[in-house]
Amino acid sequence: MLGPRRRRRHPARRRSLVRADSLVTRHRILVTAGSTRRASFNTLLARAVADELARRDREHLLVNLGDHDMPIYHGDHEDEHGVPTTAHELAALLRDSGGLLIASPEYNGSFSPLLKNSIDWVTRIDMGVLRDTLIGLMAASPGRGGGVRGLAMVRTWFENMRLIVAEDDLSIPQVNEHVTGESGSLAFDIEIRAAIAAWVDAYLLEFDEYCTGRPPA
Structure with missing residues (x-):
């Protein structure tokens, strides 16, 4: 059985989080999953992360992308119908979140x-x-790879858009061996919960540095 892994970028690629311009004042963290399937392990992971943020009294919002359904992007559709209302709603939620x-x-x-x-x-x-x-990026997968190939592509995609991606990814391979309960009431085992908690703590250290422009004491 493979355990969860935190993947750190090569140290030479690490960028300073001390911002020379305005500081981030939006302290809410939006949490979501790239799946809306009811039994999705990644939806379960997003919920577990939101629970960890709640335990730390951090302002957060768990968002189901299925509540913001949009047609596949097509320029002609945009020209004829405009941008969907659901896209405006999601953009507003993202705009008001610093994480x-x-x-x-x-x-x-x-x-x-x-x-x-x-x-x-x-x-x-x-x-x-x-x-x-x-x-911050994370993935859970029944496979031995833990979703790392997908995470690498998401990171590259965001960095090509000149966005800031947190240092550590969280990868949970063979996730089906780390869940308990029945469908509809699944939960991670203690090993995965500990890994999620540690990853959330690492992200929050980086987030606080990003928001204040100061490294942690």
Whole structure:
């Protein structure tokens, strides 16, 4: 059985979080998953992360992308019908959040069309909607890879958009061996809960540094 892994970028690639311009004043952290399937392990992961934020009294919002359904992006559709109201709603939630945590399932070695389409639409409203947001990436997968190929592609995608992605990713391989309970009431075992808690703590240290412009004492 493989355990959870935290993946850190090469130290040479680490960028300073001390901002020379304005500081981030939006302390809410938005949590979501790139899947809306009822039994999705990544939806379960997003909920577990939101629970950890609640335990730390951190302002957060758990968002189901299925509540912001949008057609597949098409320029002609936008010309004829405009940007969907649901995209405006999601953009407003993102704009009011200083952090974004995404549980991203791996689909054929990449990330989900749902996540891609949601970001494509909101950036049609405002390309800078995520500019001052610290993004954290995580994945859970029944496979031995733990979704790392998809996470690498999400990171590259966001960094190509000149967005800031947190130092550590969280990867949970063979996740089906780490859940207990029945369908509809699944929960992670103690090993995974500990890994999630540690990853959330690491993200919050980076988030606080990003918001204040000062490294932790």
